[in-house]
Amino acid sequence: MRGVGGVDGLVKSVTQLAGGVSEPEEVAMGRGVAETLLGARPLVDDGELQRYVNAVGTWVASQSERPDLPWRFGVNDSDHVNAFAAPGGVVIVTRGMINALNSEAELAGVLGHEIAHVTRRHHLQALRKSAAMNLLGATAAAGAAGTASRELVSALVGPTQELYARGLDKSDEFEADRMGVVLAARAGYDPFGLPEALQTLARIKADDPYLALLFKTHPNPGERLDRLAVAMGPGFDALPDARQNADRFLNATRRLKPLPR
Amino acid sequence: MKPPRFPGFLLFLAWLLPVGPAAAQASGVPPETGFTLRETEVRAKPFLDAVPVGKLPERTLVTVTQRQGGWMLVKSPAFEGWVRMLNVRLGNVDSRKNDTSFLSAIGFGRRPGGMPTTTTGVRGFSEEDLKAAKPSPEQLQKMDGFAMPAAAGVQFAAAGRLSSRAVPYVDAAGKPVKGAK
Numbered sequence: 001m002r003g004v005g006g007v008d009g010l011v012k013s014v015t016q017l018a019g020g021v022s023e024p025e026e027v028a029m030g031r032g033v034a035e036t037l038l039g040a041r042p043l044v045d046d047g048e049l050q051r052y053v054n055a056v057g058t059w060v061a062s063q064s065e066r067p068d069l070p071w072r073f074g075v076n077d078s079d080h081v082n083a084f085a086a087p088g089g090v091v092i093v094t095r096g097m098i099n100a101l102n103s104e105a106e107l108a109g110v111l112g113h114e115i116a117h118v119t120r121r122h123h124l125q126a127l128r129k130s131a132a133m134n135l136l137g138a139t140a141a142a143g144a145a146g147t148a149s150r151e152l153v154s155a156l157v158g159p160t161q162e163l164y165a166r167g168l169d170k171s172d173e174f175e176a177d178r179m180g181v182v183l184a185a186r187a188g189y190d191p192f193g194l195p196e197a198l199q200t201l202a203r204i205k206a207d208d209p210y211l212a213l214l215f216k217t218h219p220n221p222g223e224r225l226d227r228l229a230v231a232m233g234p235g236f237d238a239l240p241d242a243r244q245n246a247d248r249f250l251n252a253t254r255r256l257k258p259l260p261r
Numbered sequence: 262m263k264p265p266r267f268p269g270f271l272l273f274l275a276w277l278l279p280v281g282p283a284a285a286q287a288s289g290v291p292p293e294t295g296f297t298l299r300e301t302e303v304r305a306k307p308f309l310d311a312v313p314v315g316k317l318p319e320r321t322l323v324t325v326t327q328r329q330g331g332w333m334l335v336k337s338p339a340f341e342g343w344v345r346m347l348n349v350r351l352g353n354v355d356s357r358k359n360d361t362s363f364l365s366a367i368g369f370g371r372r373p374g375g376m377p378t379t380t381t382g383v384r385g386f387s388e389e390d391l392k393a394a395k396p397s398p399e400q401l402q403k404m405d406g407f408a409m410p411a412a413a414g415v416q417f418a419a420a421g422r423l424s425s426r427a428v429p430y431v432d433a434a435g436k437p438v439k440g441a442k
Contacts, residue, residue, distance in 0.1 A: 031401060038400035040390045050407040058414035063425060067411060074404045078386035081363060090404075094386055100366070104421065153396050165388045174433065182430050188423030192331040192346060203293070203352035203361050210363035213388055222350060226298075229347035233435040237309055237331050237345075239428070245421050 023088070025143030026124055027070060030088030032148045032156035033123070034072070037084055037092055037164065041076040044095055044256070049075055052252035056104060057091055057111045063186035066119045073111065081201070082214045083110055084164060085117035087124040096210055098253055100200055104245035108187055109194025112180030120179070122172040123163065130159050167217025177224055178231045190242040191232070198225050295335070295351040297321045303342035307332035314342040320354055 021029070043050060050073075057073035069089035078094040085091050091114040101107050117123060127135075138152035167173075177194065185191035202221040204211060218224070297317050304311040307329045317323070317337055323344075327334035332343045352359045409417075418425070429437035 032396070034404070035396035035398055035401050036394050037391075038404065039397040040394035041384065041386050042397065042400050043403055047407065050404075051409065054407050054409040055414055055417035058409045058411060059418045059423070062411055062414055070408070072404050072408050074407070076386065077384055078390075079383045080386045082386055096363075100363070153398075157394075157396060161392050161394065165391055178431055178433070182428050185428040186425055188418065188425055190330050191428075195331075195347060196328065199346070199351050200366055202350060203295075203359055204363050204366050205359040205361060208363045210383075213386065213391075216388070225347060225350065227433065229298075231431050231433055231435050232331075232347065233431075234309055234345075235431070235435065239426070241422075241424070242330060243421065243423055245423070248421055 021124060021128065021139065022143050023069075024146055025139045026121070027088035028142035028146075028148040028152060029124065029127065029139055029156065030086040030090045030118075032142075032153040033086035033127075033160045034090040034092070035148075035153050036157050036160045037086065037090075038074070038076065041078040041094070044075045044077045046075075046255055049098075049252055049255065053093070053098075053107070053111075056107055057115070060108050060112050060183050060187045060189075061089070061115050063183050064115055064119045069118065071115075079210060080213060081211050083114050085114040085123060087118065087121065087127070089118055091115065091118070095256060098256060101197055101249070102200075102246060103190075103193060103196075104249040105184065105190040105193030105243065106197045107193070107249060108184040108189040109180050109191070110197055112183035112187075113176045113194060114180075115183060116176040116179035117168070117172070120172070120175065122168050122176070126163050126168055127156075127159050130162065135159065165213070165217070170219045173218050174224065174227050177228055181228065181232060181236065185236060185239055185242070188241070188243055190244050191236045191239065193244070195225060195228055195232075198228070293325045293351050295323055295325050295333075295349045296354050297323065297344070298348055298350055301344045301348040303335070303340045303344055305342055307334075307343040311343065315340045317344070322354075323349065325349065325351065 053075055054073045058071050061067060061069070061071045066089075071089040071091070073091045074093075075098055076092050076094055079096045080094055081096040081100050083091070083093040083097050091111060093110065093114075097110065098107070101110065135152075135155040138149060138155045142148050142152045180194050181191045184193055198221045201211065201214075202225060206215060206220070297319055299319050301317045303314045303317055305314055306312070317340065321337050323335035323337045325333045325335050328346065331346050333346045333349050335342070335344050335349065352361060432438055
């Protein structure tokens, strides 16, 4: 957690006000949300993998409008395919998602999508819409104190469970797709990584249990690809030296256990 | 036999196997079926200004044998050549008839251990798991421990020969968003 101190800190917290929530409040809320998401499934016990995903994510996030957030990336120990963002810079992807990807460019696209949810404050706004008064009060106190209190964390459990089971508005997902592609491109990756990951998901049957929550909370991959086809046009075809870095990805993820036999 | 100690050796071994890390070459995937979403130009090479080979009508069934950036190498009875990836959809024309499971979809197979056959012991992140979740400050602290300073991200990018460039965001119609980087 970063504290907010001095005049600079004050100016920053005022200028970064978004819909009545300061950046420290946003970060505190995101940490409360993350505690519950990580309570559902813990992190994979593989420090090299966790640092690798943080390296890719931090680099991609540095291309966004909010490079200075305390970005945190994690791979959780779930076979299901999914990825989540929480306010203030927290991104969690499942081991099943990593297993479905084939290159660093695909990972960059998926992380870029989640980073866009953070920079556009999609979850923050959704949480605020459903927020009870005790949540808002606890958020303000946490922002002032520079840390998430137990009160804030417990006030967030219910709204977190509800929001992450329901999902965001479709328009937020389409926007995050477009921004994710651009963030990966800015970071030097092949911008077709996210579409490639979606192509993989598009050929999976709609009632596959491994993707049940992802399919429930997102527009279907075919529709997302259709939208990306229009938004990307031919403009992303000729980026010079766009990299896949498949070897580095496969090396960093080599210890991931295969799915249960 | 001594266990191989060099990743390169492992890769070489995998190359000899039908399924393994060799399949993970960015441009290579085992043949998959798909179909064209719209009338699609087929080109000799994966570039917009490459020589056109012909045109495939909408909903032509194709076999995809390679991917490269935004392009796929496809075979149809009429042509073989490169088409823009976003003009092709993998799977069945009617997506409700997709019979590919997640497990077989990732049997693309890059990972040692190959394809799983049952779902015993699955660790999920289902709606039920989410609803049963209790906050874990320990896990959050663990995640904090893996955080990376921005400068380390820059080093990591350089090691991967990634250079940043200015690319504007686009709106739903593909127009650059004003005022963006």
